[in-house]
Amino acid sequence: VERFVLKIWRFLEKAWSIGVSEPKKVVHCLKVGLALTIVSLFYFMRPLYQGVGGNAMWAVMTVVVVFEYPVGAMLSKCINRIIGTFFAGSLAMGVHWIASQSGEQFEPIILGVSVFLLASVATFTRFIPTIKARFDYGAMIFILTFSLVSVSGYRIDELFEMAHTRFSTVAIGTSICILISMLFYPVWAGTELHHLVNRNMEKLADSLDGCVSEYFNDNGDVKKSDDDPNKKLQGYICVLNSKATEESLANFARWEPTHGNFNFGHPWKQYPKIGAAMRNCACCVESLNSCINSEIQVPEYLKKNFSDACMRLTSHCSKVLKELAVTMKTMTKSPTTDLSVGEMNFSAQELQNALKSLPNPLLFPPLSENETKGEATTKHAAVTLIDIVPLATAISLLIEIATRIEKIADE
């Protein structure tokens, strides 16, 4: 029993921490409660109840099903639901008319066959990627409404009225949802996406910084900086894992109207591209990291030889990334970006020069050291240097894409 109580206690603690760290989510929950209570008014108030009758429950259902966290997700569901209901309703009425003309014996057969055919076809369209991305929910609602209307048409006489009330209750439900979610503290998918990409850029810069500086300073403060830098270092894992979130947010963002600094035609499609470039970068950071954590240790004197150039290149790289993050935040093309890119490229060149001017005896250290160790040294020094070069190229690729976006965004 005690363990069970402890488990519940931990669960509540976790829930509380989520609520504290993201108050937006709590507000969202209250909004759902509010929308449902308003819809319930249709039941409690007699005149409203007589208007739509027992079908008011469709409005309740619409609110529950459609109310999503980001505005874009909700809008796309609303539009899908309305379009799906409308098409399926009209089609079902047409089929019903044909069935009713063809005599009592054939009516159930025609209805059954049409339900079978349309449900199969609509289910199949849900497998097609372009439809799945945008109209998955609409196809489901289409099947639902079509089978409901056409099948219950067999028993209910006022089919037209039924289709009409169903459509109007869905419209009432969706409009309540849209009003409430857009008026009170809206959560825009676009803004979330923007912040996510921005944050990831900063994380990437931090983890690149942390990774390299830890490597070159790891004699001084290994134990002291055990907790915080490790967290920073793991930033690239966040970047690697945020693909699915980015894509769904970009998908929702397309449905959203103008808000804040974002216009309706904002190039949302570019965000997943930046994300992909950053993931490419994070991949490089990962292999760099695994090199650094490998068992082969490089002697101090060789490390020192390169530490300056490496650190300089790294700091330039992360500076460029951070500047890009700022540029994205303010959505203005900053004039210093080009400058820092130039500086970065210059220090990459410098590092290559350092490698070139490396005296031979240093690469193959004096014979007093045993040969295997010397071997490991050559190899390893080369690794850390070389792995920064693809990193630099990946970053410059990122810069290219990012600058392209700035142009699109500012136009």
Added chain:
Amino acid sequence: VERFVLKIWRFLEKAWSIGVSEPKKVVHCLKVGLALTIVSLFYFMRPLYQGVGGNAMWAVMTVVVVFEYPVGAMLSKCINRIIGTFFAGSLAMGVHWIASQSGEQFEPIILGVSVFLLASVATFTRFIPTIKARFDYGAMIFILTFSLVSVSGYRIDELFEMAHTRFSTVAIGTSICILISMLFYPVWAGTELHHLVNRNMEKLADSLDGCVSEYFNDNGDVKKSDDDPNKKLQGYICVLNSKATEESLANFARWEPTHGNFNFGHPWKQYPKIGAAMRNCACCVESLNSCINSEIQVPEYLKKNFSDACMRLTSHCSKVLKELAVTMKTMTKSPTTDLSVGEMNFSAQELQNALKSLPNPLLFPPLSENETKGEATTKHAAVTLIDIVPLATAISLLIEIATRIEKIADE
């Protein structure tokens, strides 16, 4: 107009190709049609209709909403739906009883407040990761049923009967779904996951193979092998992108009963772990690939020096990967795997030796070549070699995890 027709034609062509390449999906569509037609029988046959009455539409709705492609997804939705409906129904009846005892004036207030509170709390639980992964749909159904039953209880007198029929129609709908999807050509999430991971392993081996062999043979048949190897080479991108699919399939697979070679307690959680290890590997392949495609060209004589050892290591790596794939497929621990792992480690050692025994003048080629080119050479030869070492370590990591799984799976 012509462009529109062309667009539709292309769309149909695409749909056709999906249908041809994956006939399972077509079967799934027919299954949905069949299930809906069977549910419609409740309407068409008089005795059945009188049993459940107009509430039969709940059964239709259940079928449409619950029928998912993999069996596991459907089962999880069914169980969620039944549990959610049951809890919400009983709770709503309790609240209704309290409200009806407290007089006509307070009844709507109590009902409204309870809807507001419970909807907010249930929405909040959907944000908690552990609940979201398993019971997201159940929470939604809970809100839906609770508000429907408690709100319509204000107008309808036979509330108990309504809750009862709603529950029984949901049960009818889910049982039809489960029967149809499990009896005719079931698509098990577990099997799909197994194949996906298996296929990814083979793809990774192919792209590793292709990447290295293309590098060392690219003078011979560059133009001939332009299409097919490139496809193979891109295999690692598939591996990198399959994270979300793997996780959702593993999540669904946990709900599935024993089928084929998989028992109920099959360690599905291990699959995403293998997937993560493979993604780690794919990351290495990616940086290897970017090294190979970089602008700096290595002179032939240096390439030839290492090509044998590199090729041998690569072929051993991909052999191990392919053997692991076979081992996974047959789910028996093959005795040759350990042997090939040993061979792989041996050839990695060999490559290190080759690097060690490299004569100095070769590394720094004769002064007849200009210095910059020599520099690039050293650097680049080192890269290709060194990048294989983390690859090998990543692969041995993968092997460790995989062998661990074999043990679990065979127990």
